[in-house]
Amino acid sequence: MRTHFSLYRKLGLGIISLSMLIFFSGCKKFLDTQRQGEYAAEDYPYPGGAGPYDQFIFGAYNYLRNFDVHVFGFLHATSIRSDDADKGSTPADGGANSLEMDNFPVSPTNGFANSLWTGYYGLINQCNNTIYEVNANTEIEATEDVKQQTIAEARFIRGYAYFMLVRLYGRVPLIDTLYSDPAAQNNVPQSTPAQLYPFIEEDLTYAMTYLPVSWDAKFVGRVTKGAAQGMLAKVYLTQKKWAQAMGMAQAVMTSGRYGFAQPPTGSNMSSYDFLFREEGENSRESLFEIQATASATIPTDNGIQYTQVQSIRGTGEWNFGWGFNTPSESLANAYETGDPRRARTILFTSTPTAPGVTIYGELTPVGLPNPRYNQKVYSNPSIKASVGSRSGWWMNVRILRYADVVLMFAEAANELGGAANITAAREALNSVRARARGGNNNILPDVTTEDQGELREAIRHERRVELGMEHDRFFD
Incomplete structure (x- = not known):
């Protein structure tokens, strides 16, 4: 059962005033780069x-x-x-x-x-x-x-x-x-x-x-x-x-x-x-994505702090942000052996006895405040250099994507029940697993169960590891 906020309040006058002035940066250009689109x-x-x-x-x-x-x-x-x-x-x-x-x-x-x-x-x-x-x-x-x-x-x-x-x-x-x-x-x-x-x-x-x-x-x-x-x-x-x-x-x-x-x-x-990655923004997998951009002359005005507040909180060249919202040990342990999504979701930091992760040619250092960070918001160093900032204000926020829809289809079909629906649910689930294994048939085997309850648990597991750190787990 999900717990709602215990918050009961009236609407403040500043929230929905008719006289509220609608003026915002970028009304002429909602998105500033050619890659993201210009509205003129x-x-x-x-x-x-x-x-x-x-x-x-x-x-x-x-x-x-x-x-x-x-x-x-x-x-x-x-x-x-x-x-x-x-x-x-x-x-x-x-x-x-x-x-x-x-x-x-x-x-x-x-x-x-x-x-x-x-x-x-x-x-x-x-x-x-x-x-x-x-x-x-x-x-x-x-x-x-x-x-x-x-x-x-x-x-x-x-x-x-x-x-x-x-x-x-x-x-x-x-x-x-x-x-x-x-x-x-x-x-x-x-x-x-x-x-x-x-x-x-x-x-x-x-x-x-x-x-x-x-x-x-x-x-x-x-x-x-x-x-x-x-x-x-x-x-x-x-x-x-x-x-x-x-x-x-x-x-x-x-x-x-x-x-x-x-x-x-x-x-x-x-x-x-x-x-x-930044190159993957607005891909064919994206259904709803919040747009952001930045440049050396406009580093924040058309961006969002979503990445900054989650990025590594360190020192020197490894001080990227505030360090909040770090992957839990429970999530780290949820992945099946060899699942590549674990290493693409969780940025493990180095310890005195074990190296962390090498990303964009850089090995995470020893001594960071947390053992894990959200790798899905790790920005490209070359873009950091071009913008003149390490904060990642330019990274889009993925809200809804195709794999989520496929797993929703699988869940709904399985809950409806019946042999045909359970088969369709299993096939949808396995399509997500097939993408994840990337041709390596030694990992993430197809789910073969025909039992509705077992398939329900398999779909729930898949949602967790496929959509890790993407804001669905609490609602799921």
Whole structure:
């Protein structure tokens, strides 16, 4: 059973004020590099060639990088609270807020629980404001297609935000509009999960209906039909709506637009290794990924601190970040013998008697504060040098990927039961294991059981090792 935060509060006036100024860095360019995409008025992807609502919807995309949405509180609530991770850093760092998240229970005054609340309602406000501008701003002329697509983007992000809130807090106020009366917005009653989940489903269904199946390469990072289908599959699975979850996951798998990440031809990287490097951002495995970028002249403005707060806390050339959210011994022991994902997920540090890990030609040193760090956020030294920073603000955050969808399909199919569904579940599970073993048939053999209970445990195990340190374990 998952424990919700014991947090009961009203919405602060600063969270969803109609007069809130929507101004953000990068409204002209949501993503700054050619690799990640540029959004300019003259080549905006909507019909007619112009983006009349870009300043509003890009505000929502930009807010995904907010410190209170996908950084410190997010790591504590979704990872450190699970058995996959420890607090990390130094014993005193993070204070009582971190210790509560790591050890339970979480009190109503916990700073991270409060900051997440504020962050996600700030994100929801950006989405509600976008929808308001589309529907009410008579000074903007746009086709119906443009309006529907803009609203679809906003409703996807809003649905995702409420999905996070309901899983973290349980009962939360349901805000789907802007308020001109601060008193009214400050007294919205809490809605139950039974009321919240249909709303989330409606938002994501609308998004699925009106989002494009893909964007031009220079607009990579914007949400798609497949992203909505994948997120909806997870929403259904969370509610144990097995048939709906299976169908939605299958729609992604059979769309022909997604698959396991493929390294460039001639690369010596495995698919799983490539997936978590900068070169693997926005790969064919990605359904929903928070975009970030940095350069020597703009090292942080369009980035996110997600990597920095988890990176190695050392000295000199090995001082990359704050050192939080370190893989637990329990996670390290969960992998089967020879599973390559263990070494790609966990960065082991050197000890006086045993070498750690060599990554990008560098051996982890002796004397670091923690024995393990999250290798999935370890950034390329050449990019660090070009940016002039070791903090990793430029690394994207993977929220939803194809392997997750495949394992959701497997879980839903197995829970539905019946010989055909159990066979389909086992085949999906084995496809994930096949990618992981990378052609080495001496490791990770196929699962062969036909027993529903045994297969259930195998799928749960696979989710843990495939998605280690990716914020699913606590909810799973």
